[in-house]
Amino acid sequence: MKRLPGVRYPVLVPNHKGLENLFKLLDETNLQPPVTDEISIFTAATDAFTRANLNTTVAESLARLEPVARAALDRGLRVRGYVSVVIACPYSGAVDFKRVREVAKALADMGCYEISLGDTVGKGTPEKVTKMIEEVKKSVPVEKLAVHFHDTYGTAVANVFAALAQGVRTIDSSVGGLGGCPYSPGATGNVATEDVLYALKDSKYHVAGTHNGTIDLDAMVNIGWWISEQLGRESVSRAGRAIRANKEREENDKRAKL
């Protein structure tokens, strides 16, 4: 497996067993560079969601993850932490942002280089996202925060700008709007990369691109459609759908003129 420069290949690790399996894989494959140099550990802001997702409570999940993070760091792996359901929980409803702060701080304290705040059910609004980040920033430096929005109610791009206004500079997204957590009833995919890039185009924010520092939105749209079609679905990216429709109209107009 050839790793592309500048691309990270994090592995989701829910507990010690998962880390053990990863270490076994790293030892057996003995690839240089190894298949990954980063793990993602995850918990949530409510016991109800952590019960569904990890079959335990938040407190117990943090107790389990602390030695996992330590062992991964000792082996030279980076550790990224996720807090799910930072805005609303599909099982227990509204979320106390103080709890989000406590969980994010616990993950930071165990050595996570970044904490991704996941609006897993996508119920976030710019107002709520602002309040939640203001609360978390009281205990975790904003440079260590990322946001992870699902676009279930169509507010994810607006929420991205609310997070940017709070100083967050790492935005999780997925091409074609893929993703979604199987343990979160009704959750849809992540905010589409194409939608975030389109919205950022004329903004004051510079997107840290790849290669020569720019991002080829058209190429991103093509990839979004390609991977969606491989999965037997349409791209749910609004910008991706519009850009493809414009292209098809232009091609039809050209053909009509011939």
Ligand SMILES: CC(C)(COP(=O)([O-])OP(=O)([O-])OC[C@H]1O[C@@H](n2cnc3c(N)ncnc32)[C@H](O)[C@@H]1OP(=O)([O-])[O-])[C@@H](O)C(=O)NCCC(=O)NCCSC(=O)C[C@@](C)(O)CC(=O)[O-]
């Ligand atoms: C964590 C468990 C396994 C606990 O599940 P459990 O049933 O409590 O585990 P257990 O410790 O009782 O073990 C039961 C069996 O599972 C095995 N087992 C135990 N651990 C592992 C492991 N890591 N890998 C492979 N096997 C494992 C273990 O060895 C045992 O096997 P048996 O002895 O019966 O043959 C389960 O709850 C689980 O798999 N949870 C993960 C679910 C998941 O992948 N969720 C999606 C992650 S993404 C996400 O959460 C959202 C996020 C982060 O992206 C952001 C957002 O919010 O949007």
